[in-house]
Amino acid sequence: MGREDLALYGGRPVRDKPLPPMFPGATFIDDEEVNEVLEVLKAQSLFRYYGPRFLGKTEKFEKAFAEYVGVKHALAVSSGTGALCTALAAVDVGPGDEVVIPGFSWIMDAMAVLFLRGIPIIAEIDETLSLDPEDFERKISDKTKAVIAVHMRGFQCDMDRIRKIAVEHGVRVVEDVAQACGGSYKDRKLGSIGDAAAFSFQLNKVITAGEGGAVTTNDEDVYVKAAVFHDAPFYSRFKGEPSPGLNFRLNEVSAAILLAQLCKIDSIITRMRKRKANIVKAISELDGIDVHKPIDPEGDVAVAVVVFLESFEKAELFARALNAENINAWHFFNPGRRDLHVYYHWDAVLNKVSFASKGCPYTCPIYGKTVEYSREMCPKTLKILGRAVNIDVSPLLTDEDEATIIEGVEKVAKAILR
């Protein structure tokens, strides 16, 4: 097998059609979700707190989700970004507070901090593809209020080390579980380890209602603050104090869909884990490829196989060659391709674009410092991501899809990596 056999150079692709789509929860929507939605519509009660024939789907979902994650409280909210804002507000992030976030996450992690008039401090990742605990510690200052531990692509952050450092420095830990719902770390579900956690149920996520989110916590005080923040006018509902907040409530239709989706999450993850295990086993021994290993492989949600190549150039070519074979591959970092998972492309953050051109939050008097950002500030992150290529593992993969992914990776590796 030589270069001329690659579809990229005119050869025949290993697949003649694309792989199944990667919308895990959405592609399992069936009569169960339909019936749940119809029930809510027929009851004409779309609001979560009351209605003409109120069904209380949102509260049912919250109870079921809290039990699934293994926490005392779950609060349903209208998006993952709403969940991040709510969780950060609930651990007391406010004007002039610094919040450490990894340079490989999602731009809304930074935006949520800015929205609370806090200052995002961007830290390196390591080969786990999540926050580098050593750089997290280096980035802590007397202004640091919280850290967001973002569990990317279904993998876990090193929660023991992150928590230890956070506790030593009095920093609160918010987990971002948007991409890793259902995953676990040392037998504890992700979202049950930090002071608070944020989940997203947007369409690409493991379970979905199109939009939606949740905040989880074991801390009573954090829960009450989160609940008040997400429904500020009605603080007395949660026995909270009157305080500034927003309206991030979830509606009953979305909650009903999520109730049905939650019953399917484990079987969706089991499918992805089985496929991923087979693919990883088959490609691990290939020359020139280093397969990413999650910190706790048993708890990996298995939404993706990530491989590291020797160099940026090899990774770029590898990804292009796989795409030509009809195997979707995503090179995590390319300076010329805007991807808002990488801080390098967060222009609004890097340029310190402020609210209403007033300099806020960067000129916040309580902050009293100057933060500087640059595209080059996390070189280790760019280097790691520049060598990393992601292949999604859809729960819809068939035996044939799995075989062609393995065949395609072998074919491309043999042609270009020797």
Ligand SMILES: Cc1ncc(COP(=O)(O)O)c(C=O)c1O
């Ligand atoms: C890591 C991460 N955090 C937060 C979010 C924000 O979630 P949403 O789109 O529901 O606001 C996403 C969504 O893609 C995400 O991937």
